[in-house]
Amino acid sequence: NAGVTQTPKFQVLKTGQSMTLQCAQDMNHNSMYWYRQDPGMGLRLIYYSASEGTTDKGEVPNGYNVSRLNKREFSLRLESAAPSQTSVYFCASSLLPIAGAGDTQYFGPGTRLTVL
């Protein structure tokens, strides 16, 4: 199993450009997540999808959109990139969609995005 995969690994954008970060998991997990990691701030949740067909905002959703394409795939779109979106983006997945479970999240290798 590949686990959680992300593409691309690196990307440089100019301000105002758009792009989509792709994420896929082969663990038959129900829930998927997008985080951003910035120095000194840990990981912050952008959006998540508790199950196929649903998406919800996390802590920092402004400037982003997501699509849960199917059970395996969860994409993150930047419609008009801004320098403040320079970050490392991680996708994660977990098996159980419901609250009350000590569910472990598994992370992809990350996408390093720079917006000039």
Next chain:
Amino acid sequence: AQSVAQPEDQVNVAEGNPLTVKCTYSVSGNPYLFWYVQYPNRGLQFLLKYITGDNLVKGSYGFEAEFNKSQTSFHLKKPSALVSDSALYFCAVRANPGTASKLTFGTGTRLQVTL
């Protein structure tokens, strides 16, 4: 609201010595607590978690963590550090019950193990 504090940006330990990476949390109700490790240019890897039961939790690579409800802490420990343990460590918390698996992460502690 739930939160996690990792009070040390960096911990330095000599190889062979015991190590502790500190974590305190704030959450309504009972917590689920996690430790993840991040090696350079890699994603986060799950180390261990506390759900319920024994306060001492054992995880991967010889790491363990002790849940202390009265002190709201979940410190990560290892009896004998290795140079290969050098990495960035994140503590995370989720309320039990809480909205579907929304974790809150600490800001991370860099562990540096030297010969």
